[in-house]
Amino acid sequence: MTVLVTGGAGYIGSHMVLALRDAGREVVVLDNLSTGFRWAVHPEAAVVEGDCGDEALLGKVIREHGVDAIVHFAGSIVVPDSVADPLGYYLNNTVRSRALIAAAVANGVPRFLFSSTAAVYGDAKESPIVETAPLDPVSPYGTSKLMTEMMLRDTARAHPLKYVALRYFNVAGADPAGRSGQSSPRATHLIKVATQAALGERTHLDVFGTDYPTPDGTCLRDYIHVSDLARAHVLALDHLAAGGESAVFNCGYGRGYSVLEVIEAVKRVSGVDFPVNHAPRRAGDPAALVAGAGRIRETLGWKPELDDLDTIVAHALAWERNLAARRQAAE
Numbered sequence: 136m137t138v139l140v141t142g143g144a145g146y147i148g149s150h151m152v153l154a155l156r157d158a159g160r161e162v163v164v165l166d167n168l169s170t171g172f173r174w175a176v177h178p179e180a181a182v183v184e185g186d187c188g189d190e191a192l193l194g195k196v197i198r199e200h201g202v203d204a205i206v207h208f209a210g211s212i213v214v215p216d217s218v219a220d221p222l223g224y225y226l227n228n229t230v231r232s233r234a235l236i237a238a239a240v241a242n243g244v245p246r247f248l249f250s251s252t253a254a255v256y257g258d259a260k261e262s263p264i265v266e267t268a269p270l271d272p273v274s275p276y277g278t279s280k281l282m283t284e285m286m287l288r289d290t291a292r293a294h295p296l297k298y299v300a301l302r303y304f305n306v307a308g309a310d311p312a313g314r315s316g317q318s319s320p321r322a323t324h325l326i327k328v329a330t331q332a333a334l335g336e337r338t339h340l341d342v343f344g345t346d347y348p349t350p351d352g353t354c355l356r357d358y359i360h361v362s363d364l365a366r367a368h369v370l371a372l373d374h375l376a377a378g379g380e381s382a383v384f385n386c387g388y389g390r391g392y393s394v395l396e397v398i399e400a401v402k403r404v405s406g407v408d409f410p411v412n413h414a415p416r417r418a419g420d421p422a423a424l425v426a427g428a429g430r431i432r433e434t435l436g437w438k439p440e441l442d443d444l445d446t447i448v449a450h451a452l453a454w455e456r457n458l459a460a461r462r463q464a465a466e
């Protein structure tokens with residue numbers, strides 16, 4: 136079984152490649168390296184530099200490598216950018232996903248995993264949010280992902296293709312063995328930015344909004360360790376290979392931490408008291424996003440191994456130090 140991983144040079148995709156290689160699977164990565172890094176890909180995985188919307192290239196890769204499962208991470212991920220450039224997001228996340236699904240069907244690939252997001256729920260009225268909650272994205276990013284979920288649902292009804300859509304909550308941390316991590320210098324994610332502040336790479340951290348209807352006034356999020364998330368994907372592939380039905384799963388631990396709690400954790404773990412400013416709310420931030428996380432445990436037997444905020448922060452910090460050392464070595 137060869138698994139095609141689109142976006143395998145990116146943050147989450149590179150951890151999936153590690154998990155697949157750790158499980159002894161053959162892997163081919165397709166990535167256009169727009170935000171990913173070739174060095175982030177496990178050395179035993181094949182790498183094709185190209186676009187996941189290029190149907191001719193996809194057909195060639197699928198046939199040459201004998202691909203029988205596709206895991207689709209490639210996409211654009213910054214919510215405010217999607218508000219400024221909706222058509223760019225619909226092109227990269229929706230139109231190109233359509234091409235990839237079409238190539239899967241045309242070449243008889245039977246299994247497909249898709250990186251979806253908690254953003255498909257929008258401003259959820261309930262917390263925790265279960266998979267059957269209303270789908271009402273408030274950003275083009277969320278809509279672009281929901282449209283792909285719908286394409287997969289309809290395609291799976293018409294063709295012999297089974298799929299799993301995994302709706303990630305807030306992905307954080309880094310490979311415990313230090314082989315990969317969040318490497319984009321422009322990343323906007325809270326834990327990444329806070330570790331950069333702890334290491335003096337940023338002067339301070341802004342807290343976007345302190346007047347939310349939450350216990351301390353800052354937003355609640357469900358932070359899931361990237362390596363636990365990658366293992367969930369391996370189990371989802373096993374589920375489909377064993378004849379399991381197409382499904383949609385939330386990926387989170389089912390517990391929310393506030394922005395201030397995360398900052399405290401980064402200060403505690405790093406031992407550095409960096410400056411924190413209170414700033415206005417950021418557009419499009421829901422107050423609370425916490426996963427109803429039962430379905431994935433019951434269906435896939437997924438058991439988190441790294442469900443601990445300090446562990447997530449410690450691994451993120453270790454990776455940030457690793458990146459700093461790489462930069463120094465390159466100078």
Ligand SMILES: NC(=O)c1ccc[n+]([C@@H]2O[C@H](COP(=O)([O-])OP(=O)(O)OC[C@H]3O[C@@H](n4cnc5c(N)ncnc54)[C@H](O)[C@@H]3O)[C@@H](O)[C@H]2O)c1
Binds near residue numbers: 167
């Ligand atoms: N990071 C999160 O918290 C989070 C949360 C929910 C969902 N997701 C989803 O997970 C997936 C991976 O996110 P990430 O955080 O690893 O982001 P990332 O930017 O690190 O990875 C995306 C990868 O896809 C590649 N890529 C982008 N467009 C491409 C294209 N058209 N053809 C080929 N390659 C392309 C990039 O070069 C990069 O390597 C995305 O689909 C994202 O929407 C991420």
Ligand SMILES: O=c1ccn([C@@H]2O[C@H](COP(=O)(O)OP(=O)(O)O[C@H]3O[C@H](CO)[C@@H](O)[C@H](O)[C@H]3O)[C@@H](O)[C@H]2O)c(=O)[nH]1
Binds near residue numbers: 212303325326343
């Ligand atoms: O410098 C910062 C960065 C973030 N935040 C806050 O921290 C929380 C988390 O923000 P961030 O880490 O940027 O993640 P989200 O905006 O929650 O989005 C992530 O998680 C979503 C699912 O929950 C996914 O859909 C998105 O792709 C992914 O980027 C939010 O309240 C932000 O306002 C700050 O206060 N200061």
